[in-house]
Structure formats: C-alpha cells, structure tokens
Amino acid sequence: METKKLSSEEVIIDLKDDFAFKPFGFVLFAGKNGTGKSFAAMSIYNLLSSYSLPAYDHEEAWFITQADLNMLWSDEPHRALLKALCDCKLLIIDDLGTRAPSTAFMDFLYALVDKRYTFRLKLGTIITTNLTSVAMREQFGDAFFSRVASGRNYVFTGEDRRFNNLGF
Numbered sequence: 771m772e773t774k775k776l777s778s779e780e781v782i783i784d785l786k787d788d789f790a791f792k793p794f795g796f797v798l799f800a801g802k803n804g805t806g807k808s809f810a811a812m813s814i815y816n817l818l819s820s821y822s823l824p825a826y827d828h829e830e831a832w833f834i835t836q837a838d839l840n841m842l843w844s845d846e847p848h849r850a851l852l853k854a855l856c857d858c859k860l861l862i863i864d865d866l867g868t869r870a871p872s873t874a875f876m877d878f879l880y881a882l883v884d885k886r887y888t889f890r891l892k893l894g895t896i897i898t899t900n901l902t903s904v905a906m907r908e909q910f911g912d913a914f915f916s917r918v919a920s921g922r923n924y925v926f927t928g929e930d931r932r933f934n935n936l937g938f
Contacts, residue, residue: 775925778806782813785922795890795921799898800906804930807898811862814896818860831860836868840875852878856885860894867901867909880914887917 785797799807815833832855839855855861871879886895897918899906907915 775927777928778810778813778926781806781810781924781926782817785810785814795894796887796918797894797896797921798919798923799896799926800901800903800923801926802928802930803900804932805926805928806931807926808864810924810926811864811896811898815860815862830858831862832858833862833864835864836866836871839863839879840869840871852882852885855882858893860896861886862896862898864898866897866899867906870909876910879910883914883917887920890921 781799799810801807812833815831818831834855883895886893895918901909903915903919906918
C-alpha cells in the first residue's frame with residue numbers, strides 16, 4: 771500500500787495521465803476538511819469526461835457523495851443502482867464516513883466496493899474521506915478498508931482552505 775503526501779494540485783498531475791487511458795483500481799484521498807480532496811477528485815472527473823478520452827464517456831463516470839448515495843440507495847431499486855455503480859468505468863465516492871451508515875447500507879456499500887475490487891484492473895474508483903485509517907477500519911471494517919486502501923493512497927495536509935478564504 772503506497773501512501774503519498776501531496777497538494778491537491780500535485781495529486782491531479784500525478785493521476786490524470788494514469789486515469790486518462792485506462793481506469794485502474796482504487797485511489798483513496800484522506801485528510802482533514804478543506805484540504806482539497808473533493809477538489810482533486812472533481813478535477814480528475816472533469817478532465818476525463820471533457821477530453822473525450824478513449825476510456826471514458828460522460829455516462830460511464832459517476833461523482834457521488836455518501837449522502838447522495840445513501841439517499842439514492844433508499845429510493846431506487848437496489849439492484850439497478852448497484853449494477854450502474856458497479857459497471858461504470860470511473861466511480862468517485864466523495865465524503866465517505868461523514869455519516870454513520872446503517873447496517874443495510876453498509877451491506878450495499880460493501881457489495882459495491884467488493885465488486886469494483888474484483889474488476890479493479892478495468893474500473894477506476896476514487897474515494898475521498900476525512901477519516902483516518904483507524905477510524906475507517908472501525909466504522910467500515912477491515913475487509914472494506916483493505917479493498918479501498920489497496921491502490922494508491924494520498925493524505926492531504928494543511929489548513930482548511932474554506933476557512934482561510936472566509937476573511938473572519
């Protein structure tokens with residue numbers, strides 16, 4: 771498990787070429803609030819879906835927060851949503867761990883991650899979280915954590931950029 775400490779801009783540069791022509795495995799962005807994790811993930815998503823790259827078209831990439839995923843999961847037939855999320859070439863789950871999941875949602879989330887892990891050489895998955903590795907293991911379990919942390923891991927450091935821009 772490789773872990774790098776880079777700025778959000780450096781992460782985008784580090785990953786964009788790797789993701790451009792072939793999605794690969796899991797990438798985990800961890801760090802405190804406001805350090806650029808979601809910015810980096812959305813930048814990669816926008817780059818890939820705007821350049822008409824051979825590995826992607828816009829319908830084959832999803833950017834979704836845990837809160838949105840939880841809401842969709844409870845409203846939509848689970849199998850159809852699970853299939854769409856399992857099969858898309860790039861899935862970005864933003865803010866994982868911002869809410870404690872129900873047991874039923876955890877089962878859904880684990881099934882999603884497990885399926886994407888099985889096909890990690892063909893599918894790209896980026897997950898952003900404020901949780902530490904210890905907190906993620908406690909909240910989601912070792913089996914879940916070992917899958918999402920199996921690829922490249924980036925720890926975002928620094929102060930909250932949003933607070934620094936408030937001016938008070």
